[in-house]
Amino acid sequence: CASTPPAPKEIPPRPDRESLQKFALNGRVAILQGTKSNTVRLAWEHAGESDAIGFASPLGSLLAELQRTRTGAIWLTADGERYEARTADRLITRLTDTPVPIDSLILWITGRVGGRAENILRDPFGRIQSARDEGWEVRITAYESELPNALPRNLEVEYPGLRLKIIVEEWLL
C-alpha cells in the first residue's frame, strides 16, 4: 500500500479533497524525457480557474512561470521571453515537450482523478493509490499522513515518452 512518511510535523486538518477550490504548494518535480530531462522546484498557486505555476532552480530563483486564467495562458521565462496561448496545456511543452493536461494534474496532485478514469486502486485508507486517467498512468506513492483526506506527498504521472515525479514538500490551503 502507499508508504506514508515518518511522523509529519503538525499537519492541520484538511478539508474534503472534492471541495478544494484553492491551494498553494511548494515542492520539486523530476521531469524524465530524453534530453529535456530536469529537476526543478515547483511553486503552485491555484484558485478556481486561475493558476500560477513557478518552476525554479534549487536556489528558488524562478526559471519560468506558467500563468493561466479563464481567458488564456502565458509562459514567462527568466530571460524575458513571453508566450501566450489559449490553453496552458500547450504552453507547458516549453518545459516538457509533451502537453500536460493541467486540469487533470490539479486533480491528481490533490489525490483525485477524472470521471473517465479506469483501473482505480485505493489504499487501505480509501485514498487513490493508482489509476489510468486521460491516457496517463497515475501513481500516488505517498500521502502526507494516514488520514482519509490527507493530501498527496509523492506522486508519479506517466505518459508515453514523459514521466513526472512530483514531491509536495508543503501544502498551503
Added chain:
Amino acid sequence: GAIDQLNQFLDATKTASASFSQKVISKTGKPGQSASGTMSFLRPGKFRWEYTKPYSQLIVGDGAKLWSYDKELNQVVIKPMSAALGATPAALLAGSNDLKKNFTLKEDGSADGLEWVEALPKSNEAGFERVRIGLKDNLPQAMEVHDNFGQTTLLQFSGFVRNPALATGSFSFTPPKGADVVGE
C-alpha cells in the same frame, strides 16, 4: 570597501567551507521555502552545495560538469558548467574569474554590519537579475539573489573556514546505483 574585501577573499582563498541557510522571499513579499545545508569549494571552478534540510539535494561542480542529485526523486541531472551560475552561488565564489569577467561590480553601501557589493551579470543567461554579496573580515557572510521575476533568495553563511583541508573526492560525483541519470 566591499569590492576590496571581495577581491581579497577571491585572491587569498583557494578552498573554503561553510554552512548556509536559504530563504526564498516571493515577489509578493511572502516568505516561501527555506532550506539549509553545507557548501565547500576549491578554486578555480570546483564546488559542492548540499541541501540537508528539509530535503536532501546535492549539487557538485567538478570543473567540467554540473551534477545535481535529488535523493528522494532518485534522479541525477548532468548539465554543462555554464548552467552552474543559476544553480548555486557557490559557482560564483568558486569561479576561476567568473565574477570579474562576467559581472559588473558596484559598491552597495553597508548594512547589517556587512559591506555589500552588487554584481550584475553582463549576459542575461545567468538565470538571475543581480546578486548582492555582504562581506565582513574579507569573508562572504550573506548573499541575496534577485531573480528576473522579483523574487529574492536570501542566503546566510556561518562557520566559514578559509583554506581548510577538504576530503579528496569532495568535488567529484558518481551517480548511485538505480538512480535515473539524465541530461548530458
